[in-house]
Amino acid sequence: MIDPMDFLLWTKGPMFDWAIAIFALGMLARLVEIFMLGRKPNYAEPRGGEWGPGFRTIFTRSVADAGTFQRAPFNVVIGTVWHVGFFIALLLFIPHIELIYSVLGIRWPGLPNPVVDAVTAITILAMIGALIHRLRNPVMKHISTFEDYLVWTVTFLPLITGYIAYHRMIDPYPLALGLHILAAEIFLIVLPFTKLTHMFTVFIARWYNGAIFGRKGVAS
Amino acid sequence: MSELSLERGLAAFREEIDAPVAAFFSSCIRCGLCATACPFYVETGDPKYTPILKLEPMRRVWASEFTLWGRLKGLVGLAPKVTDEMLAEWEELLYDSCSMCGRCSLVCPVGNDLQYMIRKSREAMVASGHAPEGLIGAASRAIRTGSPMGLQWKTLDVQIKHVESSTGLEVPVDKPGVEYMVLLSSMEIINFPEYLEAIAKIFDHAGVTWTLSTDCYEATNAGIQIGSKDIAAELVQRVVDAAVKLKVKKVISPECGHAYTAIRWEGPNLIGKSYPFRVFHIIEVLDELRAAGRIKTEGKETDRLSLHDPCNLARKSGVIDQQRNLMDLVADNFVDLKEHGKYQWCCGAGGGVSSNERAEHLKMAAFKRKKAQIEEVGPDRMVTMCATCRTQLEEGLEEFNMDIPVVGLTEMIAEHLVEKEQRA
Amino acid sequence: MAHHKTLGESLRAHGVSRRGFLKFCAATASMMALPPTMTPAIAAALEQARRPSVIWLSFQECTGCTESLTRSHSPTVEDLILDVISLDYHHTLQAASGEAAEHAREVAMRENFGNYLVVVDGSLPGPDSNPGYSTIAGISNYQMLMETLEGAAAVVAVGTCAAFGGLPQANPNPTGAVAVQTLAGDKPVINVPGCPPVPMVITGVLAQYLTFGKLPEMDQYNRPLAFFGQSIHDRCYRRPFYDKGLFAETFDDEGARAGWCLYRLGCKGPSTYNACATMRWNAGTSWPVEAGHPCLGCSEPKFWDAGGFYDALSVPPGDTGSTLLAAGVSGAIIGGAAAALAKRRQKADLAERQPVKIDELEQKL
Numbered sequence A: 001m002i003d004p005m006d007f008l009l010w011t012k013g014p015m016f017d018w019a020i021a022i023f024a025l026g027m028l029a030r031l032v033e034i035f036m037l038g039r040k041p042n043y044a045e046p047r048g049g050e051w052g053p054g055f056r057t058i059f060t061r062s063v064a065d066a067g068t069f070q071r072a073p074f075n076v077v078i079g080t081v082w083h084v085g086f087f088i089a090l091l092l093f094i095p096h097i098e099l100i101y102s103v104l105g106i107r108w109p110g111l112p113n114p115v116v117d118a119v120t121a122i123t124i125l126a127m128i129g130a131l132i133h134r135l136r137n138p139v140m141k142h143i144s145t146f147e148d149y150l151v152w153t154v155t156f157l158p159l160i161t162g163y164i165a166y167h168r169m170i171d172p173y174p175l176a177l178g179l180h181i182l183a184a185e186i187f188l189i190v191l192p193f194t195k196l197t198h199m200f201t202v203f204i205a206r207w208y209n210g211a212i213f214g215r216k217g218v219a220s
Numbered sequence B: 001m002s003e004l005s006l007e008r009g010l011a012a013f014r015e016e017i018d019a020p021v022a023a024f025f026s027s028c029i030r031c032g033l034c035a036t037a038c039p040f041y042v043e044t045g046d047p048k049y050t051p052i053l054k055l056e057p058m059r060r061v062w063a064s065e066f067t068l069w070g071r072l073k074g075l076v077g078l079a080p081k082v083t084d085e086m087l088a089e090w091e092e093l094l095y096d097s098c099s100m101c102g103r104c105s106l107v108c109p110v111g112n113d114l115q116y117m118i119r120k121s122r123e124a125m126v127a128s129g130h131a132p133e134g135l136i137g138a139a140s141r142a143i144r145t146g147s148p149m150g151l152q153w154k155t156l157d158v159q160i161k162h163v164e165s166s167t168g169l170e171v172p173v174d175k176p177g178v179e180y181m182v183l184l185s186s187m188e189i190i191n192f193p194e195y196l197e198a199i200a201k202i203f204d205h206a207g208v209t210w211t212l213s214t215d216c217y218e219a220t221n222a223g224i225q226i227g228s229k230d231i232a233a234e235l236v237q238r239v240v241d242a243a244v245k246l247k248v249k250k251v252i253s254p255e256c257g258h259a260y261t262a263i264r265w266e267g268p269n270l271i272g273k274s275y276p277f278r279v280f281h282i283i284e285v286l287d288e289l290r291a292a293g294r295i296k297t298e299g300k301e302t303d304r305l306s307l308h309d310p311c312n313l314a315r316k317s318g319v320i321d322q323q324r325n326l327m328d329l330v331a332d333n334f335v336d337l338k339e340h341g342k343y344q345w346c347c348g349a350g351g352g353v354s355s356n357e358r359a360e361h362l363k364m365a366a367f368k369r370k371k372a373q374i375e376e377v378g379p380d381r382m383v384t385m386c387a388t389c390r391t392q393l394e395e396g397l398e399e400f401n402m403d404i405p406v407v408g409l410t411e412m413i414a415e416h417l418v419e420k421e422q423r424a
Numbered sequence C: 001m002a003h004h005k006t007l008g009e010s011l012r013a014h015g016v017s018r019r020g021f022l023k024f025c026a027a028t029a030s031m032m033a034l035p036p037t038m039t040p041a042i043a044a045a046l047e048q049a050r051r052p053s054v055i056w057l058s059f060q061e062c063t064g065c066t067e068s069l070t071r072s073h074s075p076t077v078e079d080l081i082l083d084v085i086s087l088d089y090h091h092t093l094q095a096a097s098g099e100a101a102e103h104a105r106e107v108a109m110r111e112n113f114g115n116y117l118v119v120v121d122g123s124l125p126g127p128d129s130n131p132g133y134s135t136i137a138g139i140s141n142y143q144m145l146m147e148t149l150e151g152a153a154a155v156v157a158v159g160t161c162a163a164f165g166g167l168p169q170a171n172p173n174p175t176g177a178v179a180v181q182t183l184a185g186d187k188p189v190i191n192v193p194g195c196p197p198v199p200m201v202i203t204g205v206l207a208q209y210l211t212f213g214k215l216p217e218m219d220q221y222n223r224p225l226a227f228f229g230q231s232i233h234d235r236c237y238r239r240p241f242y243d244k245g246l247f248a249e250t251f252d253d254e255g256a257r258a259g260w261c262l263y264r265l266g267c268k269g270p271s272t273y274n275a276c277a278t279m280r281w282n283a284g285t286s287w288p289v290e291a292g293h294p295c296l297g298c299s300e301p302k303f304w305d306a307g308g309f310y311d312a313l314s315v316p317p318g319d320t321g322s323t324l325l326a327a328g329v330s331g332a333i334i335g336g337a338a339a340a341l342a343k344r345r346q347k348a349d350l351a352e353r354q355p356v357k358i359d360e361l362e363q364k365l
């Protein structure tokens, strides 16, 4: 039988270091691999800028255009809800803020625990909805690979274990907390090697999209 | 004699992969939203036409050769390979079911410019010998005769004579030092001779000096459509040489969408340097003249008119307001389609689909999206500014027994010009 | 001698009234979460209990546990129960020393063989450690424990050192300290951790053992559930603030003055199982969290090596920042090398590149 406190300390200690190391190494390697490829010079006379539109698209692409919303309302709503929920739970829960502060030395105000709790519950439901949608929508079903289900799982686990730990539904608590931390670590380890990279590369992709279109005078 | 091969195709994939491509593939979350943006999926309902799937060969090359993880997987034989059979299967996806309209690039939530990658993928398809016959034929004719339709100067010459006699105006040919060199498209010359007459009238009206060139009158670029920068560069070089020879500072691309993107955006990169002249779409020129007060019109169309934005002109080139300004000049009852401008829907014929006889059924399927859009608004006539779009709209509307004529915007402007005597 | 008196007789000899005794029994019942109707049963059981012999061994410890047990202001039931058991050996408390003391231990062991209770505070150097690290009367702790355990009915490990290793075991554990339970073999062990344990918990556990004559219900760490079944956090009176997200951020900010939750100041209450929040300290006067200090988690294994006392529970103990930096830099280098390789391949491709010619294309027609 595992010793709950040993388990918790292992997840907080050595395992956390491993996870952070693999994540940082893998992700940095990925980013450098992208940037070093560069772009060929563009000799066409520009109609607009690149930087401004690039940054603009980083933000604007978070909201679907009206037509897309009409054609895929479930996809858009559920996707938005769980992404927003995930980030609220990740970034605005006080214990997480303390953790980030201890690692990066920056902090910001958090939300009251019950608010984060409610958001987490909604996020969990939305993620289940997203999974069902992936299994049932013909396009998503067709284009999904093993990786997509793996990523869903490793994203879902930190949420559900976090919820369980917060509500102390597994006894003793160190075991519950350890499971949550371990789930987050698995997420970190898997991140650089799957589509979870989009958490970082989405900014690059959107910037390039905005820049490519912006140069031609289109706000993309 | 050398041959196109898988190796050359793979090398082309590698050559085309740059930072944006790597960022795009790293970001795809397989949400499937790009499918809802693509007329070929929306109207066929077949998930294999999901845009991101069209890029699977390129994605595999990227994953296995441009990521550390993929290379490790490759070492243990876990990275799926791109084979000749795969590319053969993808030929339909990358050509027949994609008009390179770029709508998916505007909708993808992570910002993937899918159209950018489809254009690049076609380089590898060509190099590996997997381009559709229809497009090879067009490219071959373009290189060998100067026109993708195999037209010769003689044919144009007859038209010039015709325009001159019917308008009493001169159609300048090979005149150096004028302001604009005008290019045409073979499709226009054959299907819509009104265009040449219209610009002759408008330029005379506005006092613009211009010329055609016997060395190069063709604006379209079959190399871009098939996706070969080598072929495309050769065709662009002809335009550049003609413009340089005539010492013009401005070149006008006709009412053709892809011709404009080819010369305006790809051309300088194909030849590896900026041009000694500037490139405009005829609609940009007309709007500039309008803004400068050099076009005086009288009377307005009173029937219900709507507008089809060519993808290449609007979404892919940022010419969106100009055509609306011009519509306001001559139309009383203009109504936009619901999704227009950068979010317009493709007519279904672009990106070489119309030159690819095999893709006829898909072309018509994709058109149904446009048809639905038109039905929503119920115009009496449609206006557009691309000969390919116009042909497709005409064919499509006829196919569905919809009695909605399609007109070119330039002609429509020409029809409302104030007669010279009246102005004086 | 006193050994043969029952607890009831002994209490009466000490002038404890029947009422006082019943009060103690009622308190014991409630501590053990038993219904009040059990009070007479407890009283009857205790009345009949023979004063068992207790041998108290102190090893690598700070005497805090004994202090905790004895620091009562007025004679309380805790004191009484100490009087009524037969504490035959406790080298901190007993007057005898040296050989006389050891003699008392040996006598008690012999006379009560198989029945006496061993209480241990402090951890001890393990069998592989230098035996000289901690000795009493020239006997190594290890040897003394093993000898004493032989005839013991059960062993109670009082305090976190005895129960889990405690501070002597803290990294790098110079003495090779181990907890009692790692050496107890098949002897029943009751762990009463805490650094130190709440006095009432020590006496309560003894009372429970005497009452029922059997081991209490225990958790995975052999802690009696009656006292260690709930976490500090679950019974903390500051919990409503935690639930509302109201936290003190320094020890003297407004939140601290308003009595808000101490999570951000490092409170380990959520992961700590102990009775402080319900039984409190100093005869029920207060307890650490009430006094404004975060719980250190002192009744949990490894609390001494679990990161800073003033770091929030979610904060990892290691230097994650530098791990992140070092791994990031290595990643950048590795990625750079990989990308350079890919680019070299692109260059080689370019050098060998054959432009697509129209007659090559035409071959496909």
Ligand code: SF4
Pocket: B027, B028, B029, B030, B031, B032, B033, B034, B035, B051, B052, B107, B108, B109, B110, B111, B112, B114
């Ligand atoms: S819309 Fe973008 S992220 Fe979604 S499947 Fe298509 S390419 Fe991938």
Ligand code: SF4
Pocket: B037, B038, B039, B040, B050, B051, B054, B097, B098, B099, B100, B101, B102, B103, B104, B105, B114, B115, B118, B346
């Ligand atoms: S460019 Fe247009 S036709 Fe091609 S995949 Fe994207 S949406 Fe479909």
Ligand code: SF4
Pocket: C232, C233, C234, C236, C237, C238, C239, C240, C242, C260, C261, C262, C263, C267, C268, C269, C270, C289, C294, C295
């Ligand atoms: S002070 Fe500690 S035990 Fe009390 S509620 Fe806050 S975290 Fe929990």
Ligand code: SF4
Pocket: C194, C195, C196, C232, C272, C274, C276, C288, C289, C294, C295, C296, C297, C298, C299
């Ligand atoms: S509050 Fe926590 S640290 Fe303090 S004595 Fe109780 S259990 Fe130990």
